Amino acid sequence: MSEVEETIRRLSSKKNVQGVVVVNQLGLMIRSTLEASLGKQYATLMSDLIRTAKQSVAQLDSQNELTFMRIRTKKHEIMICPEGEYLMIVIQTPDNS
Amino acid sequence: MDRREELEKKRLKLAELRRARLERRDALMAPQPTRTSTPGSTSSRRDLDDLVASLVDRPATPTLTIDGSSDAGSDRGATSSSAVMSPPPYQTESQGGLPHGTLPFGGRLIPEFTSVEAVIFDIPPKERVVYNKEVQTVEGSFEPQGPSEEELREQIKAEFAQEEQLRLELLEAERMENEAVVPQEAPELTDEERKSIVQSAEFVDFVDHSSKILERAMTEKYDFMKDYTLGLDDDTEDLNGNRMRLVSSFHDDRWSKNRSVTDVGWSTKHPELLVSSYNKNPLAVNEPDGIVCVWNIHLADRPEFVFHSQSDVLTVRFSDFHPNLIIGGTYSGQILLWDTRAKSLPVLKTHLSVGGHTHPVYAIDMVGTQNAHNLISVSTDGTMCSWQLDMLAQPQETLALDYPSHPTTDEVAVTTLGFPDGETNAFWVGTEEGSVYQANRYARAGSQAGINIAYSYKGHFGPITGLHFHPLFGPMDFSDLYLTSSVDWTVKLWRKRTHPKPATPDNAVVHPLYSFETADDYVYDVKWSPTHPAIFGTVEGSGKFEVWNLNLDTEVPVMSTIVGAGKALNKLSWSKDGRHAAIGSSDGHVYVYDIGEMATPHAEDWNILQRTVNEMISTQTHGNALGNDY
Numbered sequence: 001m002s003e004v005e006e007t008i009r010r011l012s013s014k015k016n017v018q019g020v021v022v023v024n025q026l027g028l029m030i031r032s033t034l035e036a037s038l039g040k041q042y043a044t045l046m047s048d049l050i051r052t053a054k055q056s057v058a059q060l061d062s063q064n065e066l067t068f069m070r071i072r073t074k075k076h077e078i079m080i081c082p083e084g085e086y087l088m089i090v091i092q093t094p095d096n097s
Numbered sequence: 098m099d100r101r102e103e104l105e106k107k108r109l110k111l112a113e114l115r116r117a118r119l120e121r122r123d124a125l126m127a128p129q130p131t132r133t134s135t136p137g138s139t140s141s142r143r144d145l146d147d148l149v150a151s152l153v154d155r156p157a158t159p160t161l162t163i164d165g166s167s168d169a170g171s172d173r174g175a176t177s178s179s180a181v182m183s184p185p186p187y188q189t190e191s192q193g194g195l196p197h198g199t200l201p202f203g204g205r206l207i208p209e210f211t212s213v214e215a216v217i218f219d220i221p222p223k224e225r226v227v228y229n230k231e232v233q234t235v236e237g238s239f240e241p242q243g244p245s246e247e248e249l250r251e252q253i254k255a256e257f258a259q260e261e262q263l264r265l266e267l268l269e270a271e272r273m274e275n276e277a278v279v280p281q282e283a284p285e286l287t288d289e290e291r292k293s294i295v296q297s298a299e300f301v302d303f304v305d306h307s308s309k310i311l312e313r314a315m316t317e318k319y320d321f322m323k324d325y326t327l328g329l330d331d332d333t334e335d336l337n338g339n340r341m342r343l344v345s346s347f348h349d350d351r352w353s354k355n356r357s358v359t360d361v362g363w364s365t366k367h368p369e370l371l372v373s374s375y376n377k378n379p380l381a382v383n384e385p386d387g388i389v390c391v392w393n394i395h396l397a398d399r400p401e402f403v404f405h406s407q408s409d410v411l412t413v414r415f416s417d418f419h420p421n422l423i424i425g426g427t428y429s430g431q432i433l434l435w436d437t438r439a440k441s442l443p444v445l446k447t448h449l450s451v452g453g454h455t456h457p458v459y460a461i462d463m464v465g466t467q468n469a470h471n472l473i474s475v476s477t478d479g480t481m482c483s484w485q486l487d488m489l490a491q492p493q494e495t496l497a498l499d500y501p502s503h504p505t506t507d508e509v510a511v512t513t514l515g516f517p518d519g520e521t522n523a524f525w526v527g528t529e530e531g532s533v534y535q536a537n538r539y540a541r542a543g544s545q546a547g548i549n550i551a552y553s554y555k556g557h558f559g560p561i562t563g564l565h566f567h568p569l570f571g572p573m574d575f576s577d578l579y580l581t582s583s584v585d586w587t588v589k590l591w592r593k594r595t596h597p598k599p600a601t602p603d604n605a606v607v608h609p610l611y612s613f614e615t616a617d618d619y620v621y622d623v624k625w626s627p628t629h630p631a632i633f634g635t636v637e638g639s640g641k642f643e644v645w646n647l648n649l650d651t652e653v654p655v656m657s658t659i660v661g662a663g664k665a666l667n668k669l670s671w672s673k674d675g676r677h678a679a680i681g682s683s684d685g686h687v688y689v690y691d692i693g694e695m696a697t698p699h700a701e702d703w704n705i706l707q708r709t710v711n712e713m714i715s716t717q718t719h720g721n722a723l724g725n726d727y
Binding site: 004008010011017024030031058070081083084088092 | 291301303399
C-alpha cells in the first residue's frame, strides 16, 4: 500500500503536475492530491466523460475499447488512464519550451 | 423463444412445400400416361431430389422452379442445381412457371440441346452472430437456414438494435438513480472502504501500470499546440556537427543507490529500451546483491523492469534473438536468464557446480542465427562455455583456454571476449595480464580447439577492459580491425591475423597497428559506432566520455565531455542507430548522450578510413623493419 502512496506522490511531485486523482468506476474519489472539493469535482466530471467516451468507442466499433484519454485545454492538460475498475487522472501544465 | 418459433415456422413451410410437390406429382402422373420414358427418367430424378432433400433437409427442386432461378443469393447445394439444369431442355428457362415435363410441341419428343452454363453458386460463409458481453442474452451461434436467410439477418439486426436500445435505457435509468442517490448520501467513500480498495492487489497493479503509462505520456517535450505564427524568442539548442548532449540520466533511489553500473546494453527490438546491471550495495544487506534494470528513454524516473539476482551481475545483455529475454553473468560464475514477462527472479539459471563457471563471468556474447544460436561465456578461470538458452542446466561445451608457454600458469584469466561479426568459431579474448589471444571453439582443419598459440597480441601493460571488433557493415569490410582498452591508460587498434605463415615460429608476437594515448586514467571501455566506420567512443576512470573519429584526427578525440559528477565510467554501449550512447557510471547512474549529426557517415568515409588504415599498416611495418615497436 505504501508503494501506491509513493507512486502517487512521485507522480504529483513531478514538475508541471498540478494534481493526481484516483477514482473508481462510480465516480467516487479514492485518492487525491488536490484539495478535496476540487478533487471530487474532477472525479465525478471525468468519470462521466470517460463513460461517454467508452460508450462511443464501443458503439463505433464493438471490438475497440478506450485505453487513454488526453484533454488539452488552454491552461492545462488532463490525462486520464482508465483501466479495469479505476481511473487515474493527472492534471499538468504542459511545458511550453 | 424466438428460435423455436422460427423453427416451427420453417417446419410448417417445409411440410407445405412437400404437400405441394406431392400434389404436383400426382397432377403430372395423371395427364401423361403415354410418355413412358420421360416420366420414368423425371420421376427417377424426382426420387433423387426427394432423397437429397430428405437427407439435407432442404426444400428440393420444385421450389426452385416455382420461385424462379432468380433466387441466386440463397444457399443451394450443387446437387439440386444440377437437377434443375436437366429439365430445362424440355422447357425454356424463362418460363419457370411451367409444370414439370410439359412439352412445347405435342407428342413427339424433340430434345432441344441448349448449351447451358453451369452456374456456380457461391456458398456464403455461415453467418455467426455472436452476442458480446454487453447484451444480457446468452445465445450461441446462430446458423441461418432456409430460403429466407436475408430476412433472418434483417430480423437479427432489428432485434440487436432493440436490445441495445433497451440496455442504453436501462443504463440511463441506473445512472439517473445513482445521481439521484449520490447527492443524498455523502458523496465520498468511507475511510474503511478506501483503505480496503487501496490495499487490494488489483489496485496496486492498476496504479503501477497506469502510472507508467502516464509518466511516459508526461515526458513528451514537444508541445503539439505550439503556435509557430507568433514570434518566439529563439531558444537555440541546435546541435551543430560537433556537440554532444545529455538526453537523460537514469537513476532510481531505491535500486541504484550505492551501487555501480557494471554493464549497459540496448534492446534489439525496442530501440528505446536499455538494460543495465548493478553490483551489490554494501549498505543494504537485505537487498539482493545483483540488480538488473530495464529503462525506457521516455520514462526517466523509474525502471520499466527490475530483476534480482543472488550475486553481483557483472555483464548483461538483451538476447539478440528473443526480445523478452535478458541474460546476465554474475560474480559467482552463474549465468542467469530473466524474462520480461515473468517476475523479478531469474527464470533459468546455471548451476553453481563444476559444469559451468566457478569464477566471475565478465563477458558473454551471443553467436549464431535465430534458429541456431549459442550463448558464449568466459570467466577468469580460463574456461569458455557455450550454452543453449533453453537448457542452462549444463553447458553445451566447455573449453579450457590454456596458453601452455606462459611462465607461471597455463590458464588464461579472461576479462573480455570478442567475436568478429559473422564469425562463430574464432574469437579473441583479452586477459588480465594484458595480452589478447585468438581461440577457436572447435577443432577445424589446420587449427585446434582452444587458444591458437601461433599468435599473441601483446601491447598492453595492464588488464584489458574492453575489446571490440569493427562491426561489419557498409561497402568495405573492416572487420579484421579491433580495438582494445586497458588499465594502462591506452586504447590500441589491432588487425587480426588468421593464417600463420609457415615460416613464423609459434608464439609470434603481434603488435598493435596504432595506439591512442591521450587518456589520463584507466580506460574502462571502448566501442566502435555501429553506423560510422571511423567513429568509436571510450570511457575512462576520470569520468570522461570521448568520441574519436579516425577520419578527422587520429591523435586526439573529436569530442570529449565529463559525464555526470565526474565519477569513473564503467561501460559504454552505442544504440543501434549510432546516435545515442549509453554510459554506465560507478555511482549507479546511466547516462544517455546524443552525438547528433556526427553519427551519420558520408560515402567517402569508408575510403578515407581505408587510406588511414593503410597508412598505419605501412608505418607499422616500416617501424618494425627499423626495429621500433610500439
